[in-house]
Amino acid sequence: MILSINVHLQYRLSRPTDLLLQIEAADLSDQNVRQTRTRFSEVANVSRIAADDGLGERIWLRADGLFQFDYSAEIEIDRPKRDLSTLPATPPHQLPGEAVRYLMPSRYCPSDEFQTFVAAEFGNLSGGAQIAAMRDWIERSFQYVPGASNAQTTALDSFVQRQGICRDYAHVLVTLARAATIPARFASVYAPGVTPPDFHAVAEVYLDGAWHLVDPTGMATSQNIAIIGVGADAANVAFLNIFGQAEFVAQSVSVSPV
Amino acid sequence: MILSINVHLQYRLSRPTDLLLQIEAADLSDQNVRQTRTRFSEVANVSRIAADDGLGERIWLRADGLFQFDYSAEIEIDRPKRDLSTLPATPPHQLPGEAVRYLMPSRYCPSDEFQTFVAAEFGNLSGGAQIAAMRDWIERSFQYVPGASNAQTTALDSFVQRQGICRDYAHVLVTLARAATIPARFASVYAPGVTPPDFHAVAEVYLDGAWHLVDPTGMATSQNIAIIGVGADAANVAFLNIFGQAEFVAQSVSVSPV
Amino acid sequence: MILSINVHLQYRLSRPTDLLLQIEAADLSDQNVRQTRTRFSEVANVSRIAADDGLGERIWLRADGLFQFDYSAEIEIDRPKRDLSTLPATPPHQLPGEAVRYLMPSRYCPSDEFQTFVAAEFGNLSGGAQIAAMRDWIERSFQYVPGASNAQTTALDSFVQRQGICRDYAHVLVTLARAATIPARFASVYAPGVTPPDFHAVAEVYLDGAWHLVDPTGMATSQNIAIIGVGADAANVAFLNIFGQAEFVAQSVSVSPV
């Protein structure tokens, strides 16, 4: 599948302010960047740095006044379809260093609190079958309620409140997976058909020696997701971090199949 | 300074269990491993993996029955003494990718909650002078109370309760530093004179283009600290993760200048 | 001082729904209800019940469709002016049963977490002088930021974030007072000059054998406050509890000296 992506951001800054953006889809073996164009207002400083796990890039900018950022791209996704439920778990002692850090709890994913629940509810399964059961349980038990969560909401809050948005769904799945000793990370992505159109977020789990995308909201599939970046949770892959004050002016995100 | 380190761990396992150990002091440009010996009970599987930020190693083991682990080493520390308060901050837009992830909140360091406090209390300072003021404020405001905290205690809890142990002191400093847009990470270390003798924990802050050790408990200095590993917070550098059940039998840690 | 109070509420209900309202100023020895009028849409059931501590009343209603509630009153406040800082503490063992429950932590006031902070920061004072120091510290350290808090925000959150609205200021003072073994409760009140015009909230502390109003926002004084009701914290004196779904239509509150 080929996705056409267009993003427009506009903020007003009242003094020189550092901005960290993570918006461009990554160039990966299973997602090919066919066209890409990134433009933004004139700024004092720009530098590109590798994002977490070397997957994709972030842009540091030092801007002032009215700041505009435009990104458009065509991404060809050619991700093999795998039946999640048949993927075997990688035994913990065979996990590589880069996967091990995703066994650990993080800001929004306090997986250390969920071991008893996970053992009782999903302990009779393992590997991909266990992840599929967790995904189905979340989809069945949670209500998608825009506005129900905020920047402080953790997977623990969402688990109790049984509601949230894509970010929260992904946090809960990441948390349950880690509590079952399956490495899991948070992926900031583009996908068509997200309502309302916006950045999307899903989980990635490490099974059978590789990372696999899972969307507990059921909105997207691994065949139509373009990954921007990954990290321990939403704290690590915000599309925009502002180190100071900024006034929101406008934002639009559109993602459609070509 | 040369430190002689001896660690002995003993656990009883009732079935084959995966263990992840991070106990050996790292070999670094400013800490030289002169001698080292790691021995442990016969196990089914062993693999060494790189630890976070490629600093030090972890050992995966799959063990059963009575498990013993012994580590002894001599580490020569030759770390230049820097006056923390004179170190300039690195402007955010010049931070490299590997430092950026340490600006973000983590499991035990919800730095996103502390921006108003940090601006009000330490906003008139910057860089190393700001970190020194935070360190002094913590040392002045907190009581070192073994048993006051547990595995769930975050920097937010410690900030309110004004007490804790080295882990909690380090978490609070890491949290305040990040809230001031200074990258900060948690370091698991050995240091002499820690009472009672045990693993120790301190903070590392990124200033003037490099990482600098800071011990908000005042127990250790950068000249007598041997680093085991680093990570976002204590969740990422436990000396031992047990993926299953284990019965504690014995543990001893001794660290002394040669 | 005589206050003229006018409140208008309007909600739309899609099915018969139980509502609990606590809106009328209480009739007390130091606040005299000169005129009062409460009108509301026709409802299936109405009952008046005593509110917490027998101070004021609540109204149970079972309503449906468009629900309107109007309250207007004139309240004469004749509360002796006391210099807070001279009031002695009542020794704990002399506290009556009705004050004792206000020593204990509650939903939004986890005072059990603040004992070390309170002892360190305010431990050299006692009684009214201690409360005055807490009030001044809050007023100095906190920023009044509408929208910074929500229905889940506790005094612990506010203490860390150093911002909030009247509800949060009152919660923090109540929490600190209890941590110093001074009974403290939350009061839902009317006061002129609150910006924007709305219900207001303050703390009450038990000193010298009686309850005394304290407003840590500095917006109101005990001479121009009309109390609606009191309770352990905001959870216990909401102006409206809806046991079901309701759509907000309109709300206005005006309070002015006659």
Added chain:
Amino acid sequence: MILSINVHLQYRLSRPTDLLLQIEAADLSDQNVRQTRTRFSEVANVSRIAADDGLGERIWLRADGLFQFDYSAEIEIDRPKRDLSTLPATPPHQLPGEAVRYLMPSRYCPSDEFQTFVAAEFGNLSGGAQIAAMRDWIERSFQYVPGASNAQTTALDSFVQRQGICRDYAHVLVTLARAATIPARFASVYAPGVTPPDFHAVAEVYLDGAWHLVDPTGMATSQNIAIIGVGADAANVAFLNIFGQAEFVAQSVSVSPV
């Protein structure tokens, strides 16, 4: 049933300290105090005050040095056996003032967070049948693990961790009941057969116009429970509050049928 109760407490105080004790079984229409004896070390001050809801008493003491407290009693329990699952809910708008405060969230029972879960899981039931389903769900889903919780543990923590002791079981049931608009309070009680012998805690729910005991641990029944006191949660009915420092020396609790 007649219960014989013996309690012995011993603490060492290093200075005059206020103590608040709530240890004596209450004298109620359905539990008759046949014999009772309370003795304690000589103290500077003593006063008895009514406990929450006027149910039982608390004792204020100001003590110093070695403090001993002994309580022995025979309590005859004559509580009609009711089939919980047949009790109808009292409609909210018919709830009396003294029950209304037990609809609200409290320190350890943040029932405001659980409405979606309760509606989804138990929304097809009401009244006593709903409470019975909640009790059975807790008994089925939770593990009784002494040491798993501490003085900060809330029902939200326990709900996530799926483990705790009697206090935590009671908090979870109280929380779920309130989230279903059924008043619920926490009862500190004596019951035979509690392992290890100790104070016990259960929930009370308001159904069909009266309070009914429910023990989600399954250890006790309403026929063999002697109530000490009630309150919003464990914060309000501690058997001992110490307003200062004390060193624990000894404690024993024995409860047996006569």
